[in-house]
Amino acid sequence: MARAKTKEASLPASKWDELATDWCPVARALSVIGDRWTMLIVRDCFLGKSRFEEFQTSLGVTRHVLSDRLKRLVADGVLERNAYSTRPLRYAYRLSEKGRDFAPALIGLKDWGKKHMPIRKPAAV
């Protein structure tokens, strides 16, 4: 996967790591999906997206950050990376059971957004 890593494409470390062992389960959950993009990647997975380009196009996140977050989600067991093509080696990212268990939290956020952040646009939820 990674070639010579002269410089580590590091993940957030300082304060996030403390959250991972916090007494509060909400904080521990946020240590995994509490950054700007990660929850949206998980949402995209729920919507059936699974490929790098799909996430990138959908979210508008920079490729660097997307690459970083996908690695982190795989490392955390939220996503699973499997080859969907062997000849041009390509990987698909799909939710694990651990990832699918975010559904209630996502629904809570969805309901809040619909109620408190209305918008008039061709919504296709």
Add this chain to the structure above:
Amino acid sequence: MARAKTKEASLPASKWDELATDWCPVARALSVIGDRWTMLIVRDCFLGKSRFEEFQTSLGVTRHVLSDRLKRLVADGVLERNAYSTRPLRYAYRLSEKGRDFAPALIGLKDWGKKHMPIRKPAAV
């Protein structure tokens, strides 16, 4: 989401603002509470905390960022700021109805954290 920028202590603006008008209600919700600390401040409010020092001690967040997030939450209508003391003018931050509506999402995160992030020591220690 334009916020009072009386000074240069501006709040995250570039990509977060786009989320606020995203077609997806989850993204719109995250434009409000999707950063590292904001959801934890809301959690603290659910736990009965209401004062600057309480949040700061509880979270370990820097005072600068805490000040910024509280302003943002008040501007977004998630928290209400009321004086609890007039002589040494002090304000308490409490959840509005809009803020209390985060309960389902928080419970979802809590359940996920309890199930998938059991408390354990960091590897080294």
Add this chain to the structure above:
DNA sequence: ATTCTCCGTTCAGAAATAGAACGTACAAGC
């Protein structure tokens, strides 16, 4: 008068992000 508490603000250095270009691997077309 001095110290203490509470609620922030300011500053410099460290870290993360944005935006774009670059690399690799394979397939199809010329």
Add this chain to the structure above:
DNA sequence: GCTTGTACGTTCTATTTCTGAACGGAGAAT
């Protein structure tokens, strides 16, 4: 063989954000 197109990342630099510590001010307590 050479170029173009697609998919999946990596590398680069400039900008933005965060951390950590110090500073300030207003009243309270000693």
